[in-house]
Amino acid sequence: MKKRIAIDMDEVIADFNAKHLRVFNRDYNENFTVNDLQGTRLRELRPHLKNEITAYLNDPAFFRDLDVMRDSQKVIKQLSEQYEIFITTAAMEFPASFTSKYEWLKEQFPFLNEMNFVFCGDKSVIRADYLIDDNSRHFQRFEGQGILFTAPHNVNETGYVRVNNWLEVRNYFL
Amino acid sequence: MKKRIAIDMDEVIADFNAKHLRVFNRDYNENFTVNDLQGTRLRELRPHLKNEITAYLNDPAFFRDLDVMRDSQKVIKQLSEQYEIFITTAAMEFPASFTSKYEWLKEQFPFLNEMNFVFCGDKSVIRADYLIDDNSRHFQRFEGQGILFTAPHNVNETGYVRVNNWLEVRNYFL
Numbered sequence: 001m002k003k004r005i006a007i008d009m010d011e012v013i014a015d016f017n018a019k020h021l022r023v024f025n026r027d028y029n030e031n032f033t034v035n036d037l038q039g040t041r042l043r044e045l046r047p048h049l050k051n052e053i054t055a056y057l058n059d060p061a062f063f064r065d066l067d068v069m070r071d072s073q074k075v076i077k078q079l080s081e082q083y084e085i086f087i088t089t090a091a092m093e094f095p096a097s098f099t100s101k102y103e104w105l106k107e108q109f110p111f112l113n114e115m116n117f118v119f120c121g122d123k124s125v126i127r128a129d130y131l132i133d134d135n136s137r138h139f140q141r142f143e144g145q146g147i148l149f150t151a152p153h154n155v156n157e158t159g160y161v162r163v164n165n166w167l168e169v170r171n172y173f174l
Numbered sequence: 175m176k177k178r179i180a181i182d183m184d185e186v187i188a189d190f191n192a193k194h195l196r197v198f199n200r201d202y203n204e205n206f207t208v209n210d211l212q213g214t215r216l217r218e219l220r221p222h223l224k225n226e227i228t229a230y231l232n233d234p235a236f237f238r239d240l241d242v243m244r245d246s247q248k249v250i251k252q253l254s255e256q257y258e259i260f261i262t263t264a265a266m267e268f269p270a271s272f273t274s275k276y277e278w279l280k281e282q283f284p285f286l287n288e289m290n291f292v293f294c295g296d297k298s299v300i301r302a303d304y305l306i307d308d309n310s311r312h313f314q315r316f317e318g319q320g321i322l323f324t325a326p327h328n329v330n331e332t333g334y335v336r337v338n339n340w341l342e343v344r345n346y347f348l
Contacts, residue, residue: 119272
């Protein structure tokens, strides 16, 4: 039986930060780049705008046009030949995102079966051999092997298997 | 650690058939009742209308006002004191249903945490000790104990632990 890899969306296959910074910089006349997010988050850099920063994610369209992370399509296509691939995203945190996330996946990863999409909250409910995610909290109760995908906010975290990009994911699995 | 129970929505906590029959009877001048669905499905009784019968489920509003199954609220509330409850629904089959299903759950089961809602397709990805579901196909690759919740279409299926209503669920677990 094929081993199963569960893969997160935001900051793993979908370039969440690029869009979030773009709309925030536009609306607040700022010039943040991903370099400013190393080891932190936008809402920690501008705590007085925390609600506004989060509110972008309640826009149903926000997640529809995110860029796809470099090499993720070709590597996941290769992985899908030897592994069972599930996309597991904590969409319940932003229910307005459901349709955009679904349509985005169908568009960017047409070779995946939508029966393998999982919109959840607490990822301890996921049964898989591996979980590739940028949020290490999801590994705490996960029974398989957690693999931390480098994102600005997690660069200082240690103690996890880490991959920095999709070519490193390929090297890990293939 | 609490044992975990995963619970399906349609025909388990949400009275799917009542509404489906109501709109179908109205539009096609029929008088089907759930008694007619014993051991079968509406689309098998009217195969020439199969597409139309399924099309109702693509209406985003279809799942918003389903009746809640008798006793499910009070029993799940009781169960939630001793078990970890997740709602696991194959929503990927009808992506238009996402928002309605979410809002319905928040309305009918306000005591559940939305982080424990799972919209999926293939339920083999669910890690739980028990799965209460009316579709036995979900038990094939499920690693916990499948519990078949009686629905008209499954009355002739044997070989599963079966519960006929929510009071029987309570007796099974408490």
